[in-house]
Amino acid sequence: MSDLTKSEHVTPPGASDPLSVGERELDRFPNPGLPEHKHRLSDESEAGSKRVERQIVILFVLSLLASIGGVVGYFAFPVGVTLGSVQASTLSIGLGLGVGMLGIGIAAVHWAKALMSDVEQVDERHAQRSDDATRAAAVQALKDGADDSRIARRPVLKGALVSAVAVAPLAFVVPLVGNLGGDWNVSKFRYTMWGPGVRLARDPDGGLIRPEQVTIGSVWHVIPDGLLGSEHMLEEKAKAVVLMVRMNPTELTEAPERADWSWDGIVAYSKVCTHVGCPVALYEQQTHHLLCPCHQSTFDVSDGAKVVFGPAKRALPQLPITVDDEGYLVARSDFTEMVGPSTWERERYTDLPVSDEEKAH
Structure with missing residues (x-):
């Protein structure tokens, strides 16, 4: 039989297609059976x-x-x-x-x-629906x-x-x-330990920071001075933790109203992702992108920490900074907006004047 004849061979519906093996023709492969059952x-x-x-x-x-x-x-x-x-x-x-x-x-x-x-x-093949x-x-x-x-x-x-x-x-x-049944008072997230003159300290040892220590391209994890050992350290750290980066000042894109929020290329942003609150800490020096490891929200540190990718909808809040008379980096004020994820009442606590009495509560 030629190759063409073989390819054109069609088995009539319902008929078996014999398989030639030497001089024998088989309708099906022989049933190998089941191995001997081994008792446990x-x-x-x-x-x-x-x-x-x-x-x-x-x-x-x-x-x-x-x-x-x-x-x-x-x-x-x-x-x-x-x-x-x-x-x-x-x-x-x-x-x-x-x-x-x-x-x-x-x-x-x-x-x-x-x-x-x-x-x-062993179940033999049968129609889809049995009798x-x-x-x-x-x-x-x-x-x-x-x-x-x-x-x-x-x-x-x-x-x-x-x-x-x-x-x-x-x-x-x-x-x-x-x-x-916990505390659902979201207004607590409006205020943190940051305030005018509060020095920036290294996390976790609490050492104070001078601007000359911060090299271009370096990333610092920062907490407010005085946080370590405080009565509500964990709660306050969860709100106030900051990530600080230094880059060439010419690479910064700053809004006019935030022109004095940085210091010679040093910028500080909340480390709490605005999506669901994960710590944002993966910094890519070449692109100045800051990545949240939980859901891949990406923020551009060189441009106000605006969202460039991912599910986050808001930029990271910026901490205004300057240098005090002793040469240490300090905060100009608290964050001007509530840190962390969005809440139903967030707008009520944004851009409000900060008073010592309110922060105490």
């Missing part, structure tokens, strides 16, 4: 089955204890008191969630592999499978499963619900 230890003895059941119960109990531990950790280590309490709270909740879910997952896999039926089943008798048989097979898992005859195992699954979500539901 839990199949061969009741003692082995009980041992596996105990292992699964232990895994569910560990999950249960871990989930409870996460909830206890939430109450035992209040967030915001000290840095150590934040770390302890995060660790306890994270371990509770992780070990709780991991225990359920491992137990479920072990249960499926060691106790549920692993007998090979009623076959569908009824399929439902019966599912019921038989549930019976074969022996869950009805294993009350301890069933109880451990239900308890672990019921308690596991509490490790993240309780902190979520607890935080819903």
Whole structure:
């Protein structure tokens, strides 16, 4: 048969297309069959089955204890008191969630592999919709499978499963619900520790900064002088943290009303992203772009920290700076707008005069 004849050969609908193998013609490949079924230890003895059941119960109990531990950790280590309490709270909740879910997952896999039926089943090809008798048989097979898992005859195992699954979500539901009753006074974000004459200090050691120390292209993480050791250090740092950059003054594009907000090419902007509040700290020296690692919002530091890419809708608030009589970098004032993400009430707290009495509240 020529190549052309072969390519034009068409098998009539409903007829088998024989495959020539030497002098034989086969309608189909031979069925290789199934390998010999290997029984598991839990199949061969009741003692082995009980041992596996105990292992699964232990895994569910560990999950249960871990989930409870996460909830206890939430109450035992209040967030915001000290840095150590934040770390302890995060660790306890994270371990509770992780070990709780991991225990359920491992137990479920072990249960499926060691106790549920692993007998090979063969289903021949059939039409997409089976007849009623076959569908009824399929439902019966599912019921038989549930019976074969022996869950009805294993009350301890069933109880451990239900308890672990019921308690596991509490490790993240309780902190979520607890935080819903927190302080929703967004006006607190209008004012920070910055103010006229407050010196810029290095984060985290608190060293004061002179402009000659800041080289072109360098990036400094800055906090207000006096923040370290203060009563509400964590809350105030979350609002006041600043990123400072120095570039060639000729590369700066400044609005007329902000002409005196920088010092010889040194500019300072809030480090809190205006999208959802992540720390913006990835600086690209060649483009002067500042990147938020959470959702890739990108700000142009050379042009008022305006948004050039990403979901953020507002530029980063700028901190006006100057140099005091002793040669240290200081703030001219607080931020002129609320830092952080947008809120429904943000406009109420923007461009308001800052009084000491209001800042105290």
